[in-house]
Amino acid sequence: xxxxxxxxxxxxxxxxxxxxxxxxxxxxxxxxxxxxxxxxxxxxxxxxxxxxxxxxxxxxxxxxxxxxxxxxxxxxxxxxxxxxxxxxxxxxxxxxxxxxxxxxxxxxxxxxxxxxxxxxxxxxxxxxxxxxxxxxxxxxxxxxxxxxxxxxxxxxxxxxxxxxxxxxxxxxxxxxxxxxxxxxx
Amino acid sequence: xxxxxxxxxxxxxxxxxxxxxxxxxxxxxxxxxxxxxxxxxxxxxxxxxxxxxxxxxxxxxxxxxxxxxxxxxxxxxxxxxxxxxxxxxxxxxxxxxxxxxxxxxxxxxxxxxxxxxxxxxxxxxxxxxxxxxxxxxxxxxxxxxxxxxxxxxxxxxxxxxxxxxxxxxxxxxxxxxxxxxxxxx
DNA sequence: CGATTTACTTACTACTAAGTGAGTCGCCGC
DNA sequence: GCGGCGACTCACTTAGTAGTAAGTAAATCG
Numbered sequence: 001x002x003x004x005x006x007x008x009x010x011x012x013x014x015x016x017x018x019x020x021x022x023x024x025x026x027x028x029x030x031x032x033x034x035x036x037x038x039x040x041x042x043x044x045x046x047x048x049x050x051x052x053x054x055x056x057x058x059x060x061x062x063x064x065x066x067x068x069x070x071x072x073x074x075x076x077x078x079x080x081x082x083x084x085x086x087x088x089x090x091x092x093x094x095x096x097x098x099x100x101x102x103x104x105x106x107x108x109x110x111x112x113x114x115x116x117x118x119x120x121x122x123x124x125x126x127x128x129x130x131x132x133x134x135x136x137x138x139x140x141x142x143x144x145x146x147x148x149x150x151x152x153x154x155x156x157x158x159x160x161x162x163x164x165x166x167x168x169x170x171x172x173x174x175x176x177x178x179x180x181x182x183x184x185x
Numbered sequence: 186x187x188x189x190x191x192x193x194x195x196x197x198x199x200x201x202x203x204x205x206x207x208x209x210x211x212x213x214x215x216x217x218x219x220x221x222x223x224x225x226x227x228x229x230x231x232x233x234x235x236x237x238x239x240x241x242x243x244x245x246x247x248x249x250x251x252x253x254x255x256x257x258x259x260x261x262x263x264x265x266x267x268x269x270x271x272x273x274x275x276x277x278x279x280x281x282x283x284x285x286x287x288x289x290x291x292x293x294x295x296x297x298x299x300x301x302x303x304x305x306x307x308x309x310x311x312x313x314x315x316x317x318x319x320x321x322x323x324x325x326x327x328x329x330x331x332x333x334x335x336x337x338x339x340x341x342x343x344x345x346x347x348x349x350x351x352x353x354x355x356x357x358x359x360x361x362x363x364x365x366x367x368x369x370x
Numbered sequence: 371c372g373a374t375t376t377a378c379t380t381a382c383t384a385c386t387a388a389g390t391g392a393g394t395c396g397c398c399g400c
Numbered sequence: 401g402c403g404g405c406g407a408c409t410c411a412c413t414t415a416g417t418a419g420t421a422a423g424t425a426a427a428t429c430g
Contacts, residue, residue, distance in 0.1 A: 012286050013286050013287050014199075014201075014283065014284060014287065016199075016201055016202065017201065017284070017286070017287045019416080019417065019418080020417085020418070020419090021416085021417085029377090029378070029379085030378080030379060030380080031417095031418085031419090032378080032379070032380080032381095032419085032420085033377070033378050033379075035418080035419065035420080036376090036377065036378065037377085039419080039420095040418080040419075041417095041418065041419090090283070093346075094283075094339075094342065095283050096346075097342045097343060097345065097346040098199065098275070098279070098280050098283030098284070098342060099199060099202070099283070100345055100346050101197050101198050101202070102198050102199065102202045108346075111346050112346050112347050112348065115343050115346060115347055116347070137363075138359065138362065138363060139359060143355060143356065143359050144359065144363075146340075146343070146352065146356045147336065147340065147356050147359045147360045147363070149339070149343060150336060150339035150340035150341075150342070150343045150344075150356055150360070151332065151335060151336040151339055151340075151360060152339065153339035153342055153343060154279075154334070154335035154336055154337065154338035154339020154340065154341075154342065155331075155332065155335035155336075155339065156335075156339075157279065157282045157283060157335070157338055157339065157342070158282060158300050158331070158334060158335045158338060159335075160282065160285055161278075161281075161282040161285050161293075161296050161297050161300060162297050162300055162301070163297065167331065170328060171328065171331050171332050171335055174323065174324060174328050174329065174332045174364075175332045175335070175336060175360075175364070177323065178322075178323060178329075178332070178363045178364045179359075179360070179363045179364075204386075204387060204388080205387085205388070205389090206386085206387085206388095214407095214408075214409085215408080215409055215410080216387095216388085216389090217389085217390085217408080217409065217410080217411095218407075218408055218409075220388080220389065220390080221406090221407065221408065222407090224389080224390095225388080225389075226387095226388070226389090
């Protein structure tokens with residue numbers, strides 16, 4: 001599928017790092033055929049972000065169905081990032097954020113919205129965890145949520161450039177434990 | 186100067202986001218003249234990383250000359266990132282890390298080395314601070330150092346995509362306080 | 371069955387990228 | 401005044417980019 005091939009390239013090489021010809025080549029068709037489905041590359045980019053955000057939010061909803069408490073959910077959240085990096089990819093919106101200034105206007109809003117949705121979800125988990133007395137952290141939940149998203153995105157970026165997807169595991173675990181402590185009741 | 190113009194573009198748009206013609210245009214010369222100084226774009230890229238790393242390490246050495254203790258040094262470290270973002274830029278090696286898979290081999294090593302040097306410096310400050318009893322943190326200094334670098338790089342990335350350089354200030358301060366606590370003796 | 375739609379291909383345009391080689395211009399020591 | 405040299409420019413090549421226009425085979429619909 002076009003979106004699958006384009007998504008993998010975008011997560012590895014960035015949006016400006018692949019061409020219609022690349023995607024067409026993998027699928028055994030011509031570049032013009034990709035233009036049939038996505039007239040402009042911007043259309044493809046917007047669709048890519050929409051689908052990625054949709055699936056990401058679905059994964060978060062799935063995590064919420066585990067009744068293992070706020071701490072386990074935060075660990076599961078970090079686990080999503082870990083699996084993406086294990087495939088040699090970055091977070092789509094993370095790599096797009098780096099290319100932000102080169103991207104067409106239509107793609108920018110949805111990228112910010114992705115991070116906003118992440119923070120919203122984390123904020124909810126943190127608030128609930130503190131309320132239930134199973135989590136402790138400093139300041140407002142939203143601040144911790146923003147720091148958590150940032151720490152995971154950054155840890156991915158640096159881990160890839162230093163050759164170790166394993167390094168990410170321990171770094172993300174430390175960042176999570178530091179930003180937010182589990183309490184045993 | 187060529188390197189100044191190219192560096193600003195690289196920090197805003199990424200290495201693949203600018204061309205010789207862009208840089209030449211700003212300087213009022215032709216692209217061929219840039220090729221005279223940097224035959225291949227890779228040469229320019231390598232030089233850019235070298236100079237950035239050099240200056241970054243010089244700034245770290247400058248911070249060490251403040252005798253205000255480990256905690257103040259860590260805050261100064263975060264302050265470097267803050268000032269870069271305030272100019273509308275990202276960390277050069279942060280944005281290059283996002284483009285990592287598209288970059289020529291010769292540029293990759295130096296990018297990893299930049300992060301290595303950051304971790305080394307932070308590790309030294311953390312060790313010293315713990316030794317002196319003015320800092321408390323969990324686990325090995327190097328782990329905290331890696332988490333700190335990652336958290337700052339990621340916070341920058343996300344802050345820019347969300348329109349707020351101010352958001353970075355509070356996020357980085359929270360990440361710093363969470364990963365490493367100052368002790369009053 | 372004929373009309374239309376879907377998913378393409380072929381062949382192309384217009385443009386931009388990096389990179390090259392030959393030639394020019396101004397300055398500096400002699 | 402003259403040779404040489406560093407710093408360029410001009411004119412170019414090669415290779416790739418997004419995007420378009422026209423045509424086609426096969427499936428779908430009324």
